[in-house]
Amino acid sequence: MAALVAAEAVAPPGRAEAAEPAEAAELSRALSRLLPGLEADSKLGRRRALEALQRALEAPAADPAAFQGPWARLLLPRLLRCLADPAEGCRALAAHLLGLGLRRAARPRDALPRLLPALAARLAGPEPARRPPPEACEELRLALVQLLRLAVDLGGAALAPHLDDAVRALRCTLLDPFAAVRRESCECASALARATPDHFHLQSESLINPLMQSISHQHWKVRVAVIEASGTVIQFGSGKSVDDLLPHFAQRLFDGVPQVRQAVTRVVGGWLLELRDRYSFFHKLIPLLLSSCDDEMPHIALEAAGLWEKVGLQWQKENEEDLKDKLDFTSPPPAHHPSPETRPGLGCRELVFRNLSKILPAICHDITDWVVGTRVKSAQLLATLLLHAEDHITQHLEVLLRTLLLACADEESAVVSSCTRSAELIGTFVSPEVFLKLIWPMLRKSPSASGLLVLASIIRGCPRETLRPHLKAVATELAGAHICQGSENRRYGENLLLCVRALVSVGREDCRGCGPQLMRVLVAVMALAGATGLGDEVQEAMDALAEVESGGGSQDLYRAHLGALLEWLAESQRxxxxxxxxxxxxxxxxxxxxxxxxxxxxxxxxxxxxxxxxxxxxxxxxxxxxxxxxxxxxxxxxxxxxxxxxxxxxxxxxxxxxxxxxxxxxxxxxxxxxxxxxxxxxxxxxxxxxxxxxxxxxxxxxxxxxxxxxxxxxxxxxxxxxxxxxxxxxxGGAMDPDKFIRIYPELLRRLDDVSREVRLAAASALAAWLESLRDDGRKPCCQSDVQHLYRELLVHLDDPDSAVQDAVLEVLTAGSALFPDLLARETEAVVHQHRSPTRCEQLLQHLQARPPAQ
Known part of the structure; x- marks a missing residue:
């Protein structure tokens, strides 16, 4: 091989060179002098040759047409062989020179038949899933993918015959350990899809699996690149792969990086607008875009809303004949629409209505998922869908109510909040006659806090005029034992209160005929053993009911309805x-x-x-x-x-x-x-x-x-x-003497009670007994009883408790008026027996100070 290259370098100009223009011939001679160095045995020699070629190619550019011949005939094959050079530096220079050559050549696509297989050979091994790529250096792999991208950009549709090699290389590089290689590969895949729109669909499905393996990469920029590449691959590829991508895209809506969620929003919005067979996937793509309308980042939510509006307008335009009557006779927003100024357009509403039956089962499943984020997104999406569906909710009402009853029992407040919003929309768009007919059997069968919360929310969203004929029936049902006594749980009581407050706030003065029933519910809530701490909430509800009934307070309610409540309770008191x-x-x-x-x-x-x-x-x-x-x-x-x-x-x-x-x-x-x-x-x-x-x-x-x-x-x-x-x-009114006399012995025994309070109370009662004896004229016949009482009281005058001593002293002092001389003798007889004679002496002093009896 070396001898052949040397021969090419020193041979005299032949017919091929003679046929070349003078500028091309000169360039060929210059390159021929440098090419033998590429076959040197030493790494240094090959590197110097490549550096010399680099200086030659980076010199002021020759005419592309003159460069094309020497490039394709002399330089390209040798540089491609250098891609497998043992020296990493030589391989890097070869990749760089290949890029320079492609940019300078007049017909870069002519290099594709040799370039693409060489790149595939360096980037993809025979078993890419098991073996590492032949190129071990990650920076070089990046350079080779960039070279592949350059070839795609310059080759355009001419890459169609070489799609196999390009896709084979990308399938490996999309899973490369180096994040930059993955990102570049994603951009290259997108460029390849755009460059070969008529043939790419034959190979697109083989890129889906590696793309989806990279969609959860730890680098968010890789995730964004994968999402954008997937969008392009599907756009120019086969729609069969949409189902494989959607679960992964849905998962990315929970991504913590806003740029990733924004990428999903843009790609899905683009599919809804431009995908060839998008009508087949509306029911799968609409939930993804509408989920982004509730994104926590305002700019993402705004962009999603804008895309959704475009989708609706485009669909409306494409189906004008089908919508002719609705377009010609545009109906105003429902009178009680929660936000008539931002009501979704006709196209958006029709899209949701026509696909709701396909979307709803998945939402009903996900709203009870074990992952909190999934439940939150599903609940938010359900509210958005119901806002679009308006009165078409009615045909799905039974399924919706069952779902909301389950979801409103969720421990996550965000789920419950979105579900109560959905229930309010049911109240707004569905007739009370319909939703009450469905919800009462559910509550009768299994009364629950979540069921009451759903009912309260529906009532809260219901227009006053439509609810008016049903107020009495709702109040009566709530007051039934099966509901108002359905549970002693605190949350159950709270939600029962919410039902009452919702009825009063919506019905206002129309609730005047429901007072007894609503009072029965409020009393039942106060009586719930597990509902302690709801006093303030019950009082607020009573005040609100009293205000609409009579403009008074809660006592007016009791005054008006206590009789009826007691009659109702009396029926079961036995x-x-x-x-x-x-x-x-x-x-x-x-x-x-x-x-x-x-x-x-x-x-x-x-x-x-x-x-x-x-x-x-x-x-x-x-x-x-x-x-x-x-x-x-x-x-x-x-x-x-x-x-x-x-x-x-x-x-x-x-x-x-x-x-x-x-x-x-x-x-x-x-x-x-x-x-x-x-x-x-x-x-x-x-x-x-x-x-x-x-x-x-x-x-x-x-x-x-x-x-x-x-x-x-x-x-x-x-x-x-x-x-x-x-x-x-x-x-007034003297007691029977026998009954009267029986009193003081019983009280005397209490002076020995273990409780000081009882002993003091007994002493006070004995004082009253002595006083009543003095006043009713029975004194002479009771002297012996009084004497006995004196003696017993004198014993307790020496009680260990000083407070009892003082109380007994007061009794004796007050009772001394009956028989003072008798008391003095009894006191003098026991004074020496007391541990402390002080109180006996005080009593004697009192007796001596009394004026003589008249």
Whole structure:
């Protein structure tokens, strides 16, 4: 080979050279002198020869026509052989010289038959998937791909016969470890597709797999390049590959780099506008472009919206005959369209409507995907599609409702937010008669927080005029036990409240006929055991309902509807247990109705009487007694707000308190007695009873109260002492002597109580007993009892607790007026026995200071 090259260099000019123009002949001679160096054995010699060729080619350019012959005949074959030189530097110079030669040649396409196979041989091995490329240097691989790109740009359509070699090389370089090689390969693939539009489709499918393997590359610029190249490859290739690309493109919509998402948006928009068989892929491409309309970057969302508008206008123009009636008789936006000024164009709306049945199943599947990002995108896309579909939503309503019921239970707030937006659009575009007919069976079968949220959102989006005929039916359904008592979960209560607030905000004054039902729902929410902390929200809902009903406040609502609520509850009260939701609702009503209770006594008292009978569940009675006690403490503002409670006093005492104060064994019975005596104390101390009424209660209840002084409960003993003191201090009406005398021994025993509070209360009650004895004229016949009481009190005057000592001293001081001399003698008899005689001496001083008896 070396001898052949040398012979070519020194041979005299032959017929070929003689036929060349003088400039070409001169260039051939100059190159011939340098070419033998390319075959030198030493790396240095070959490199110097290549550098000399570089200087020759970089010299002022000769005429391309004169350069073409020496280039193709002498230089090209030798430089191609240098691409396999063992020296990396020589290979790099050879690639550079090949590029210079292609640019200077008059007919660069003539080099393609030899250039393309040589490049493919260096860039792609026989088994590219398993073996590395023959060219080991990544910078050289980049240079070779750039040379291939140059050949594509200069060769144009002439590359068609050499597509196999070009594609074979690109399939390897698209997976090259060097990111720059991948990017250059993507640009080269795009250029190749544009250069050979009539033949590229025969080879395009073989590039899809390597492109998709690179679409998730760690460098975002590579990802962008791959997406753009894929768009061009599909545009000029086979549409069969679209299905292979779409999952990868959809995944890139979640890319954290905005440039990647923007690239997907542009490519998909370009396909929708220019792809030859785009009509076949509308239902697959539209979701991708519309998803970009909700991109977090405003410029991407704006660009996507602009592309989508162009797509709609182009489709509208292409289908003018089909849309003639709709174009000639353009319908205005629906009266309650959420954004009529930005309503999508007719073409966009028709595209969505005609493809919705194909798009919807995939969205319904993805909206419950395990990947959060997928769920968020699907929920956003669903809202966008429904905004385009408008009243055509109706034919897909059942599927939509089932999907929204599932999606609104999502823990991701972004998913729930988009789904509630979709539900609002259903309310806007679908008749209430239709959506209510579908949603009620779902809620009846399985009431859920998400179902109520969907219903509230639909109602919120519904126009007032269309909802007006259905307000009463909706309120009645919500007030049904299957819904308002469907769950005790807090979120369930929140969404039930949302339904009420949505009805009131949309219906406004039209809700006046729904007050009892909506009040029933609000009371049910307050009674939910798991809905604690919703008090403020319930109050806001009540205020809103009161405002539309009468312009007043929540107390006006109770005043207007308490009777109906109590009648409704009374129907089931015989079946209540401690866990019945109706019991909790009744307790809520009693606790919050305030002055309205005074107007509803004819309904309230019978329910209380029935619930507090001894044969009812003890735990239920405890709950009711607790609620009754709180009400009786503020009786003037609640049950006696109309001054009529006295009419029911006899029922309260004889039918409620007396039976529950009877002694029965067991801790539960003791707890009920404690609750009953607490109720009696609340009633007695509320100042709603006259002296006569207190006297009547005293005559009836004093025996039971005396028995509760022996209860294990400290509260019961304490309250009983206070009640006895109050009974004794009530003026007028002397007690039966035998009953009166029985009181003080029971109180005396309480002076030994373990509780200081009880001992103090007992002392105060004994003072009242002594005072009442002085006032009713029975003093002479009770001297022996008083003497016994003096003696016992003097014992407790030496109590270990100084506070009790002081209380007993006050009792003795106050009671000394009955028999002062007797008390003085008893005191003098025990003074020396006390650990501290101080209080005995104070008592004696008091007795001595008294004026002599008249």
């Amino acid at each position: 079946d209540w247990t401690v866990h019945s939701p109706e019991l909790l609702q009744f307790i809520v009503l009693v606790a919050h109705a305030g002055p309205a209770l005074g107007e509803a006594l004819p309904l309230l008292v019978p329910v209380l009487r029935s619930c507090l009978q001894p044969d009812r569940d003890p735990q239920l009675r405890l709950k009711v007694f607790s609620a009754l006690s709180r009400v009786l403490l503020t009786a003037r503002e609640t049950v006696d707000s109309q001054g009529q409670f006295h009419c029911y006093l006899d029922t309260v005492i004889k039918d409620i308190l007396v039976p529950n104060l009877q002694w029965h064994a067991g801790r539960t019975a003791a707890a009920i007695r404690t609750a009953a005596v607490s109720c009696l104390w609340a009633l007695s101390s509320s100042e709603v009873l006259s002296a006569t009424q207190v006297q009547a209660a005293r005559e009836t209840l004093m025996p039971q109260v005396l028995t509760t002084l022996e209860e294990d409960s400290q509260t019961a003993r304490l309250v009983s002492c206070r009640i006895i003191r109050l009974f004794l201090k009530t003026p």
